[in-house]
Amino acid sequence: MAKRSNVRRLRAEFDANEYFEDAGHSPDIDLLERKWDPANEQPKHRKKTSRHHNNNEEPTGHTHATREQRFVKNITPRSEGQAKFMEAIDRDNLVMALGPAGTGKTYLAIAKAVDALKAGRVGRIVLCRPAVDAGENIGFLPGDMEDKLAPYLRPLYDALSDRLPAKSLKSMMAEGLIEIAPVAFMRGRTLNNAFVVIDEAQNCTYMQIKMLLTRLGWNSSMVVTGDPAQSDLLPELSGLGPAAEKLENMDDISVIRLAKEDVVRHPLVAQMLTAL
Structure with missing residues (x-):
């Protein structure tokens, strides 16, 4: 009992x-x-x-x-330049998008990369960005390599988190489906079956741009974005503009030049770009 x-x-x-x-x-x-x-x-x-x-x-x-939050967003162009940019990504294997800040270059490129991965057209996403300070040196950063690179790669994380739930993003990065790497560790690689996005390419030298473009492998697409007018390098060192001019007339390569009319941020951004 x-x-x-x-x-x-x-x-x-x-x-x-x-x-x-x-x-x-x-x-x-x-x-x-x-x-x-x-x-x-x-x-x-x-x-x-x-x-x-x-x-x-x-x-x-x-x-x-x-319940896990679901991100079901239909990305549509908000300007004529963005429409040409998205059509070029669907059509060509290499696309270079040059334009001022606020034109959606990085966001549209990552959105297309996530869509391609979900549809099974590619097996992974590789995001690359140069680790260059914006004219200000804050000294040595603590932590391991990932901790040191996190501040430079933060814009890519923000764009990914807007397209994927946090749990799915963490799982994909742990499995290697999404890789974020600095320019310094790209030499010698062949990126097959991948969607490659090279962001802030105006901070790459001509030799770095050449090295990155030649990483393109089979069944892969590459999108290079940047604003030549906002380079943190000396004007003669930035290689984005010269590389785009040399590749603009080649087949299967699109060079999209966005303008202030394509700015989708605050209306003052377009006005400031004109004044500055």
Whole structure:
């Protein structure tokens, strides 16, 4: 009898804890003050969810808040230049997009890369960005290589997180489906079956641009984005503009030049670009 009484007591305590988790009460205060008795609780006040529910029914209770957020966005061009840019990505294996800030170069390129990966047209995404300071040296950064490169690659993380849930993004990066690498570690690689995005290419020298472009492998696409007017290198060292001029007339290569009319940020951005 004593053993059976202990089982009943433990079962009552378990039901009490489950009620407090669902109803948001404090078990310590209520049990001490005897404001709640599990024997008097009616089933209608408790919300239980079955693990094997019908697919057409929505789960009830707090489980709805823990569902993973789904990003189902249809990316559409907001200017004529963006429309040409997106058409060129679908048509050619190498696309170079040159234009001022706020024209959506990086965002559209990464959005197309994520769409290609989801559709199975490529096996991975490789994002590359030069680790160049914007005219300000903040000294040595702590941590390992990934920690040191994180501030430079943050814009790429922001664009990816806007297209993928955080859990899926973390899983894809852990599995190698999405790789973010600096320019310094790209030499000698052959990127097959990949969608490659080279961002902020105006901060690459001519030899770096040449090295990056020749990484293109079979069944791969590459998008190079940058603004030659905002290079953190000396004007004669930036290689994006000269490389685009030499490749502009080649077949299967598109060079898209965006203008202030394609700016999709705050309207003041286009005005400031004109004034500055």
